[in-house]
Amino acid sequence: MRMRFLPTTLLIAVAIGQVVLVRAFDLTPWKGGGFGMFATLDHAAFRRVDVVVDAPGRSEALEVPPSLELDVARAASLPVPWLLTKLAAGVAARERRNGRAVARVTLTVWRTAFDRITLHATDRPLRTFVYNVP
Amino acid sequence: MAQLDTVLRLTAIALLLRPMGPWFVQPVLLALGALALISRRWLRRSGLWAAVSLAIAIRIADDWPLADNHIYLLAYWALAIALALRAEDATEVLAATSRWLIGLAFVCAVLWKAVLSPDFLDQRFFRVTLLTDPRFTEVAMLIGGLSGADVAADRAALAPLPHGAELIDPPVIVEPPRLKAFAAVSTWGIVALETLVAALMLAGSRAAHLRHAALLLFCAVTYAIAPVAGFGWVLLVMGLAQVDPAHVWLARTYVAVFLAVLFYSEVPWPGLLLDAIR
Numbered sequence: 001m002r003m004r005f006l007p008t009t010l011l012i013a014v015a016i017g018q019v020v021l022v023r024a025f026d027l028t029p030w031k032g033g034g035f036g037m038f039a040t041l042d043h044a045a046f047r048r049v050d051v052v053v054d055a056p057g058r059s060e061a062l063e064v065p066p067s068l069e070l071d072v073a074r075a076a077s078l079p080v081p082w083l084l085t086k087l088a089a090g091v092a093a094r095e096r097r098n099g100r101a102v103a104r105v106t107l108t109v110w111r112t113a114f115d116r117i118t119l120h121a122t123d124r125p126l127r128t129f130v131y132n133v134p
Numbered sequence: 135m136a137q138l139d140t141v142l143r144l145t146a147i148a149l150l151l152r153p154m155g156p157w158f159v160q161p162v163l164l165a166l167g168a169l170a171l172i173s174r175r176w177l178r179r180s181g182l183w184a185a186v187s188l189a190i191a192i193r194i195a196d197d198w199p200l201a202d203n204h205i206y207l208l209a210y211w212a213l214a215i216a217l218a219l220r221a222e223d224a225t226e227v228l229a230a231t232s233r234w235l236i237g238l239a240f241v242c243a244v245l246w247k248a249v250l251s252p253d254f255l256d257q258r259f260f261r262v263t264l265l266t267d268p269r270f271t272e273v274a275m276l277i278g279g280l281s282g283a284d285v286a287a288d289r290a291a292l293a294p295l296p297h298g299a300e301l302i303d304p305p306v307i308v309e310p311p312r313l314k315a316f317a318a319v320s321t322w323g324i325v326a327l328e329t330l331v332a333a334l335m336l337a338g339s340r341a342a343h344l345r346h347a348a349l350l351l352f353c354a355v356t357y358a359i360a361p362v363a364g365f366g367w368v369l370l371v372m373g374l375a376q377v378d379p380a381h382v383w384l385a386r387t388y389v390a391v392f393l394a395v396l397f398y399s400e401v402p403w404p405g406l407l408l409d410a411i412r
Contacts, residue, residue: 033206035242121294
C-alpha cells in the first residue's frame, strides 16, 4: 500500500519543481502547482508582453490578436525560450497570412513592480527575446 | 460508510459546479461527475476516480503552466480517492491522505507568503490588490471606505507608464486608514490562519477539533472574499473526509460551509450590501 503516498509525493515534487521554475526561469509564483497564489503581486495582471515586428522598410509594435492570447498568457507566466518561440512563430505566421513582410519578431516581457511605501508602479523588463523568422 | 459517500458525492458536485478543461476533457469530467452522483456503484469505483484524476492531469498539461493551484489539488484528491477505494480501510486511508495534502498545501502557501515572496508581509500585496483587482473593488469600498471616484483615481495612479518610464511628480494614492488597516489585518490574519491549519493538519490525529475549527474558519472567512470557490470546495471535502462519523454535527457543519461558499460565489453580497447602506 505504498501507493497511498503517491498523491502527497506528487504534491511535494510539483511544489519543489515550481520553486525551481520560479527562481530559475521567472515562472509567476501563482502558477505551477506550488500554492503561491495570493502571495505576491507578480502575476498575470502585472505582466505583459510587447510585440515588435521588423522587416525591410518596416518596424511596428503590434497589438496581440485574440487568437494568440493563450500563447501570450503562457509566455508571460513562464518566459522561457520554447514558449516565447511558439508565440513569436505564431505572430510571424499571422503576419504572413495577412500578406505582411516579417523578418524578425522581438518580444519583451514586462513585470510591474510597486514601491514599498508609495505603491507607485514601474514596469521592468523581465526578458527580451528575438526570433529571426526562418 | 454513509459519510464516505457524502465525501465522494460532494467531490463529484465540485467537479460539476466548475466545468474545466478543453473540449476533450470537459465532457469526460462532467460525465464522470454525473455518473458518480447517479450510481452508488460507480461512486465507489476506484477506476472512476483514477479517470477523473487523469483527466484533470491532462487539463493541467494542456495549457501548462496556466492552471490554478486548486486544480492540482483536485487531481491529487481524486487520485487519493482512487487509491483509498482499493484499500480495506478506505475511510482511514482517505482521512490520513487528506490531512497530509491539506497540511502540505498550506505549508507551501505559508512559505510563499512569509518567506519567498518579497511583497506580502510588507502588506503591498493586499494594498495594491484591494485597489486594482476588480474582484475586490466592492469589498475595498465596503470595508476600506473608498468611494467610486477614489477607486478610479487610484487605478489610474497605479497604472505603470510604458517601457519603464517614471513620473517626476507622481500622483498620490488615496488609501483611507480603514483600507490600510484592512490590508494589515488581511496580511497577518491569513498568514496566522494558514500556519495554524498547516500545523494542526500535520500534527496527526491530535487536536482534531481544533484542526476542524481552523479549517472551517479559514474557508468560511477566506472564500467570502477570495473569488476561488473551487479551492474552498476541495478543502471542505477533504476536511469532511477527516471527520469521525460519530460527529454528525461536525459533518453537517462542513456541508453547511460548502453551501455557504456556493452562495458566496453566486451572490454578489458586497455589492448588495454596498447598495443597501448607500
